Amino acid sequence: EVHLVESGGGVVRPGGSLRLSCAASGFTFDDYVMHWVRQAPGKGLEWVSLINGDGDNTYYADSLKGRFTISRDNSKNSLYLQMNSLRTEDTALYYCAILTDFFDIWGQGTMVTVSS
Amino acid sequence: SYELTQPPSVSVSPGQTARITCSGDALPKQYAYWYQQKPGQVPLLVISKDSERPSGIPERFSGSSSGTTVTLTISGVQAEDEADYYCQSADSSGSYVVFGGGTKLTVL
Numbered sequence: 522e523v524h525l526v527e528s529g530g531g532v533v534r535p536g537g538s539l540r541l542s543c544a545a546s547g548f549t550f551d552d553y554v555m556h557w558v559r560q561a562p563g564k565g566l567e568w569v570s571l572i573n574g575d576g577d578n579t580y581y582a583d584s585l586k587g588r589f590t591i592s593r594d595n596s597k598n599s600l601y602l603q604m605n606s607l608r609t610e611d612t613a614l615y616y617c618a619i620l621t622d623f624f625d626i627w628g629q630g631t632m633v634t635v636s637s
Numbered sequence: 638s639y640e641l642t643q644p645p646s647v648s649v650s651p652g653q654t655a656r657i658t659c660s661g662d663a664l665p666k667q668y669a670y671w672y673q674q675k676p677g678q679v680p681l682l683v684i685s686k687d688s689e690r691p692s693g694i695p696e697r698f699s700g701s702s703s704g705t706t707v708t709l710t711i712s713g714v715q716a717e718d719e720a721d722y723y724c725q726s727a728d729s730s731g732s733y734v735v736f737g738g739g740t741k742l743t744v745l
Contacts, residue, residue: 556734565739566672566680566723580732583638616679620725620734622686625672627679 523547523626525617530631537607541631543600543617551575551595556620557602559613560630569615570602607635639663639728641737648743655711657740659724662705669707670725671700673718674739680723684709711742719744 529541543555557569570581570591579591590603600617614630641661649655659669671684682691684700687707697712707726711718724737 558736565721566674566725566736568725568734568736571734580734582733620670620682622668622689624691625680625682629679 525628527628527631530633532634538605541602545598550598555600556618558616561613609635643737643740646741649714650745655714657709659737660706663729667727671709672723673720675720
C-alpha cells in the first residue's frame with residue numbers, strides 16, 4: 522500500500538528555520554515527481570514546490586522568494602523541505618503529495634506554526 | 638504570478654446540477670484538474686486532464702473546458718458531495734503548479 526508520512530513540523534519563531542521530511546513507501550519513489558502543498562488554517566490549498574524523480578529539477582511558488590528548498594534522497598525514499606526565514610504567513614499544514622494524471626496520493630500533513 | 642479564479646461558493650438542492658467554474662489565461666494550453674476536500678480530510682482528485690474521471694469517482698462528476706474557463710459539473714448532487722472543490726493547473730510554461738482559491742459547495 523502506498524504511504525506518505527510527513528514529519529518535522531512544530532512551533533517556530535519568525536525568522537527561524539524548519540526542515541520537513543516525507544517518508545514514502547509502497548511504490549518506486551524515484552519514478553515520481555513529488556510536491557509540497559500547504560494549507561493555512563481555514564484557507565485553501567497552495568502549491569509550494571515540486572522536484573522531479575532524479576532531483577535535478579526543482580520549482581517553487583513565487584511567494585516563497587528563495588526561502589524554501591526542496592530536495593529528495595531516493596536511496597532513503599524521502600522528500601524534504603528546508604524552510605528558512607519563516608514568517609507568520611507560513612503557518613499551515615504542509616502536505617507532501619504525488620499528483621499525476623491518473624491518481625493522487627497525499628500524506629496526512631505536518632503542521633507548521635510560526636509565532637512569537 | 639499566474640492565478641486561477643473560482644467562485645467562493647455554490648449552493649444547490651439535492652438532485653440538482655452543480656457547476657463550478659475556474660478561469661485562467663493558460664487554461665487553453667494547460668490541462669486542469671479538480672480536487673474535492675471534505676472537512677478534516679486530504680484532497681481527492683475527482684477530474685483529471687479537463688474531463689477524465691479517475692477510477693472510483695462516481696459518474697455524476699464530469700469536467701469540460703472552453704477557452705480560458707474549465708467547469709466541474711456534478712449531476713444529481715448528493716448530500717455527501719458537500720465539500721470544498723479546487724481546480725489546479727500550471728502556468729503557460731508548464732513548470733509552475735497553481736491551485737484556484739477553492740469553491741465551497743453547499744447542498745441545501
